[in-house]
Amino acid sequence: MQRSLKWLAIAATIGMIFVLIGGALVTKTGSGMGCGRSWPLCNGQVLPTHITTQLMIELAHRIVSGIVGILVLVLSIWTWKTIGHIRETKFLSFLSFFFLLLQGLIGAAAVKWGQSSFILALHFGISLISFAAVFLLTLLIFEIDKKFDAHKLIIKKRMGRHILFVTIYSYLVIYTGALVRHTKSSLVCRDWPLCLNDAPSLPTNMYEWVQMGHRTAAAILLLWIFYITYLAIRYDKEQKVLFWGWIVSSILVSLQALAGALIIFTKLNLGVALLHAFFITCLFGMLSYFLLLLSRSRRNQMYK
Secondary structure, eight states, X not given: OOHHHHHHHHHHHHHHHHHHHHHHHHHHTXXXXXXXXXXXXBTTBSSOSSOOHHHHHHHHHHHHHHHHHHHHHHHHHHHHHHSTTSTTHHHHHHHHHHHHHXXXXXXXXXHHHOOOHHHHTHHHHHHHHHHHHHHHHHHHHHHHHHOOGGGGXXXXXXXXXXXXXXXXXXXXXXXXXXXXXXXXXXXXXXXXSXXXXXXXXXXXXXXXXXXXXXXXXXXXXXXXXXXXXHHHHHHOTTOHHHHHHHHHHHHHHHHHHHHHHHHHHXXXXXXXXXXXXXXXXXXXXXXXXXHHHHHHHHHHHHTO
């Protein structure tokens, strides 16, 4: 495989991570309106004159998203032409650019006309689909030379069901996490893991319900991935991709949960909050790879 295509794929994957983390940074710092109601210009200017921290964060996010968008478009076209014979390539090429474009349009609409917190929470998840597609395209490119054993992987039915449903469920958990950010509910509960706030009780307002709903959903995801990892260790030791993949997933979900707790203990430390977004991004990438393996496994079983 051409070295330049590999470097482009790596650059696009890393770039998508910066887009996702940059979006989280914009939300966490309240910089969404840093350029006013102007898009794609900033306060109606190509080179803004009144510089603020919020403006710099929002403008940097727009510039990075634009550059990465070009990289993803080139990657999509190049992989379509080069490895389009591989079953998953064309679908992933379409997904990678379409969802990146979609998240850009939602971001532009939010700037121009405003959106509810429930709509804005979709922004991160849409970008995440684009990241997963770019990440999988990158793996396909590197598989051409490496010839990973994953091509012949056979996933048992029970494991396959877990992979499918935990991936769908993780996306819902990610949405609830984005909703926490966009409704500014991150510190509405001063305690962790419960929301005691000096007196044990059920959540008393929408913000507490959003926060505790996310914590509960995240706890279920943590336990679910631990259980799947147990199954992989016990029954799939010979399947090295599954065995090590689920161990890595358990580490990532543990780090994500730890970062979530530290957000409360550190009173919304920005670095911790961005790590929280980074770990869930990596985890979703892993789960998306499992979905790719599941699709291959079912095809292999059909033609076995």
